[in-house]
Amino acid sequence: MTGEMPRQAGFVALVGHPNVGKSTLFEALTGHRVIAANYPGTTVEIVRATGRRLGDTFIDSPGILSFPSRTEDEQATVRVLLDEELVGVLQVGDAKNLRRTLLLTVQLAEMGVPLTLALNMADEAHDRGLPPDSDGLSRLLGLPVVATTAVRGEGIEPLEAALRRPELASIRVRYPEPIEVAIRELAKLLPPASVRERSLALLFLAGDPVVEEWVRARCDDRRMGEAVRIRSVAAEALGTPLSSAILEARFEVVDSLVGHTTQASAGSRPIRKQRVSRMTTHPLWxxxxxxxxxxxxxxxxxxxxxxxxxxxxxxxxxxxxxxxxxxxxxxxxxxxxxxxxxxxxxxxxxxxxxxxxxxxxxxxxxxxxxxxxxxxxxxxxxxxxxxxxxxxxxxxxxxxxxxxxxxxxxxxxxxxxxxxxxxxxxxxxxxxxxxxxxxxxxxxxxxxxxxxxxxxxxxxxxxxxxxxxxxxxxxxxxxxxxxxxxxxxxxxxxxxxxxxxxxxxxxxxxxxxxxxxxxxxxxxxxxxxxxxxxxxxxxxxxxxxxxxxxxxxxxxxxxxxxxxxxxxxxxxxxxxxxxxxxxxxxxxxxxxxxxxxxxxxxxxxxxxxxxxxxxxxxxxxxxxxxxxxxxxxxxxxxxxxxxxxxxxxx
Amino acid sequence: MACAICGTRFDPEAEVACGSCPMSGACTLACCPECGYTTVDINSSRSAGLLARLFPSRTEGRPVGATLDGATIGGEVAIAGFSDAMTTGHRELLRAYGIEPGRTVRVEQHSPVTVVGVDETEIALEADLAKLVFVAAKP
Structure with a gap:
């Protein structure tokens, strides 16, 4: 089920893996120059700027591989999602690495924030014989999905049009029963946040340090103790780390989604740059x-x-x-x-x-x-x-x-x-x-x-x-x-x-x-x-x-x-x-x-x-x-x- | 602790295999409950612990069976699982990169670090981590 959100100007966060072109896309949307480069970790601070054609304020966030966050720059991104009153999230994904991109899409979709997906670096996906299947994905996810090549300014206008109508994704992940029970119990206990209770509970169960700190700052010792107890009970019932079980369930959904796209059936072809790439790390050359x-x-x-x-x-x-x-x-x-x-x-x-x-x-x-x-x-x-x-x-x-x-x-x-x-x-x-x-x-x-x-x-x-x-x-x-x-x-x-x-x-x-x-x-x-x-x-x-x-x-x-x-x-x-x-x-x-x-x-x-x-x-x-x-x-x-x-x- | 011969994991504190030995009281060796192989418990022996820290073993903690650091360069292997010695954080990090049980990866090099191709990405990881990833022939 998809629900179209009423759209008003506000804050839109750009979220995605490291080195997928968030800063380049941010510049294309706002005209505000940020230093971007071809290595993970170029953006370590939050940058804001108003859109050129849209009235929104865009927030460029450091790359995050997946939740829970691991490094300080990833934690800055979690803080944006928790603390900002966002009218939408623009996920910037790597068009040629669909599986990884969708793993993050699933997690962002759970947060209940209107979402738009940009499959960036579409030129590289085409070069490798993996053209992005934007329409197919859009139908599967219930979201606007646009293929872009930000560095050449391609796909920016369709993306801006899509950003005017972000939607709540229709993906739902079913977790093992002890986790579902814990989510229900935590939903009653945790303070309200800008993300869905279910998502906040999952981040807490997975042990995200920012969420842990956020909850601790808003709950008294008794409630915090109860939340920690619920987490321990779920972990004991499962016998495996909760974060692993959560990731496992998400991968099942992602694999099913990828299997339904045309990109999955296309075979990748090697390109000349890959040979150069191998030489640069070769022990001899x-x-x-x-x-x-x-x-x-x-x-x-x-x-x-x-x-x-x-x-x-x-x-x-x-x-x-x-x-x-x-x-x-x-x-x-x-x-x-x-x-x-x-x-x-x-x-x-x-x-x-x-x-x-x-x-x-x-x-x-x-x-x-x-x-x-x-x-x-x-x-x-x-x-x-x-x-x-x-x-x-x-x-x-x-x-x-x-x-x-x-x-x-x-x-x-x-x-x-x-x-x-x-x-x-x-x-x-x-x-x-x-x-x-x-x-x-x-x-x-x-x-x-x-x-x-x-x-x-x-x-x-x-x-x-x-x-x-x-x-x-x-x-x-x-x-x-x-x-x-x-x-x-x-x-x-x-x-x-x-x-x-x-x-x-x-x-x-x-x-x-x-x-x-x-x-x-x-x-x-x-x-x-x-x-x-x-x-x-x-x-x-x-x-x-x-x-x-x-x-x-x-x-x-x-x-x-x-x-x-x-x-x-x-x-x-x-x-x-x-x-x-x-x-x-x-x-x-x-x-x-x-x-x-x-x-x-x-x-x-x-x-x-x-x-x-x-x-x-x-x-x-x-x-x-x-x-x-x-x-x-x-x-x-x-x-x-x-x-x-x-x-x-x- | 894992037995270097048969791979059985056991708790050296439990002294299951050598409880009957007259020297077991002050002994800092541990015997495998399955095959009886004797290993130094570096947590108990100060001198052995110091030596082990000064000259760390390249194979210590290496699980029994085929692991990613030994996979043939240029070939494709299926990820079979992770060693218990790998931390949950590393396991999830590798999985987020696409190195997860059931997936096939291309092995590109092992020196100076292991590089594998996963989908359209190359991931570089140290031998310390690659040796904790079990692999099997591509299905």
Whole structure:
């Protein structure tokens, strides 16, 4: 039986498996740009925007494999379904993986929210000889079902028309009797929710942590105790975990539904991209391919971005034209020395803050984000997780950790947020520690490549070897100290795709804009702070305090102390300072390697510390900071002594 | 605990097979009630437990019978079931990915991790998990 719902504008949640194109469809419906990519876990936060043609507010939610939720990002999706007053749910499914899609459809249908199903990536289903049977499915489910290819904007208008008439699905799952009894008893006990009582009871029986917390917050101890008792009685009567029995019953319904579609009778045909996909994770071919990818990134970001573009922007455009003009213009209009110093002095807002941000950092982050966009849209990142699983295993983690770690090469603050895709608190804590300790962001990576690449390949290798070595050793030790077991590696490998140029360019622009908004104010604040400290002679005092560490322990010139002070705000800011000192001929090759290694091991920036505090609490942020700075200085000094001992010069 | 010889699961605390042994009081070995094979109970022996943690066995916990980590690359196998040693969470995760009893999967590789094709998706899973999935010849 189907019941058409009265339709009024309101909230519509996009729900679906990870990596099925929810964010791309969200953008097509709203025009609101969100970062989407070809790997599971791109969306870790809830995003809202008003529809272009429909008056609804669409909610883009993180992907969920099935209920009960397992990771923090999946839990955010459950909260949307529980807490939002939804007028409809748009399920985004993978058209070529009907069985998995329908497993989620059955669960959403049980929630009693008007539902529309978009079978997305229909082009890939066609390519594999599995054309989606939208009409047949629509009749079976009693729902509007539309085939879409969101990335090309195909099927969006029919989908919008379907969204105007979402319906309550006609699917009903019959569970084993002990579960049905428990559902009836819980329905009388649990507080009202925006989803059906039956669905809420099932989520509670399956042990969904969000529902458990939601019910606990709304029930007194007696009712909660009674609910837990009902669950225990059902589990005892069945003799198997309730969540397994619930899943079993749903699969029976899904198998029956799939059997009635024309897609089930079509045979899949292999495509060329599958062969490429297999090569990327192959034990023999995977590593040379990885080396090619890394070399390509090094060339594009390190040589072209940090070398050619920075050289032209900093040396020619800013050095010869813009900065001399700004300095003379400020000299003409300002009679006060202090104002001239503030704007165009040694620590001037323009000569230091803006020049660092625009001439040195911008070309590096732009080239990195473009290269990273190509990588993530191709579907290579999950394959990198497969290849690196053994390395992360040594650090008590699994290959999934590579996604936030590689994202950290773009921006550690962003990557800290992405740790939500990891399945345990322990894994999230370990990855956050490693991100804070030794994953250089794109800006810093570019400066490192520019500075050490100019010395020799050995210098780069020493820097990389020490940083990776510290990461592995700290990870190995931390994994043994932080309580909890290592999570076993299981992940989906999305299909390899040729990265479309337009989305990659748009994504690069959006990320650069985000980066500039974050970086420029911090660079300016850093410049002002250094300027004030310099004016009141506190800088000289602070440098004096830091000097024993910088000069005696790290064996660097006293001028490097200023750069390390700047490194407390942002380590790339400090690295840029060291880059300029090296440019003045004040650092030997050995000192360059020591200074770059030390600053790479610093906490990334103020913003990343704030993000750790937001994600894991102020205590964790303080502990990470307190551990990382002394460790960085210690490793730097030790490295200098080792290099001196072996007589390394370049 | 599972006997490494015959696969019988038993509780070493119950001491069913060696209750009659004069050394059973302080003994940290466990004997299988079916075949009598002697296994070290690493939960009872501190030194053996420490050694086992330092040098974890690659085959420990491996169920008896054909498992996914040993399935022929390039072939198709039917999922026959899951070992009792697999957690409910992992079992449900695999099932949600489509790796569930009765379904056929394509085995694509085993190194660095096992990759199987399920419908139109590829799922990568570690040997630690693949060894807990029983497989049988494709029906």
């Amino acid at each position: 995977g590593l040379p391919l990885l080396a090619i990818v890394l070399y390509g990134m090094y060339w594009f970001v390190g040589v072209f971005g940090a070398g050619t573009l920075v050289g032209w922007l900093e040396g020619t455009l800013f050095g010869r034209y813009i900065n001399p003009w700004v300095i003379s213009a400020v000299g003409r209009v300002s009679a006060w020395d202090w104002l001239q110093d503030l704007l165009v002095g040694e620590y001037g807002l323009w000569t230091m803050g803006m020049t660092y941000a625009l001439a040195l950092i911008l070309p590096i982050v732009a080239t990195f984000f473009f290269a990273f966009g190509l990588l993530e849209d191709s579907g290579y990142l999950p394959r990198l997780a497969v290849l690196t699983n053994r390395i992360f295993r040594a650090m008590g983690l699994n290959g999934t950790a590579v996604v936030p770690m590689v994202l950290g090469l773009g921006c550690v603050t962003m990557a800290t947020m992405t740790t939500r895709i990891l399945s345990s608190k322990r894994d999230r804590l370990l990855v956050i520690l490693l991100l804070s300790l030794g994953v250089p962001c794109s800006a810093q990576l570019g400066v490192v490549m520019g500075m050490l690449g100019g010395i020799s390949m050995t210098a780069m290798m020493i820097w990389a070897g020490v940083v990776i070595g510290v990461l592995v050793v700290v990870g190995w030790l931390a994994a043994r100290l932080v309580p909890g077991d290592r999570s076993v590696f299981v992940t989906e490998l999305p299909p390899m795709r040729r990265p479309p140029l337009r989305p990659v360019v748009l994504k690069t622009v959006a990320r650069v804009e985000w980066y500039i908004r974050e970086v420029v104010p911090l660079f300016l604040i850093g410049s002002i702070l250094l300027f004030i400290l310099d004016r009141v002679d506190l800088l000289a005092w602070l440098i004096g305090v830091a000097e024993p560490l910088v000069v005696d322990w790290l064996k660097l010139p006293a001028e490097a102390a200023t750069a390390f002070m700047m490194g407390f705000f942002r380590r790339d800011f400090g690295a840029t300072g060291l880059f300029l000192i090296a440019g003045d001929g004040l650092l030997s090759p050995l000192q360059m390697v020591v200074s770059m290694t030390t600053i790479t091991l610093f906490v990334p920036c103020v913003a990343s510390v704030l993000m750790i505090a937001k994600e894991r609490g102020a205590g964790t942020a303080a502990a990470v900071t307190a551990l990382v700075f002394p460790l960085a200085i210690f490793i730097g000094g030790l490295l200098g002594r080792v290099l001196e001992f072996i007589g390394w010069s370049a």
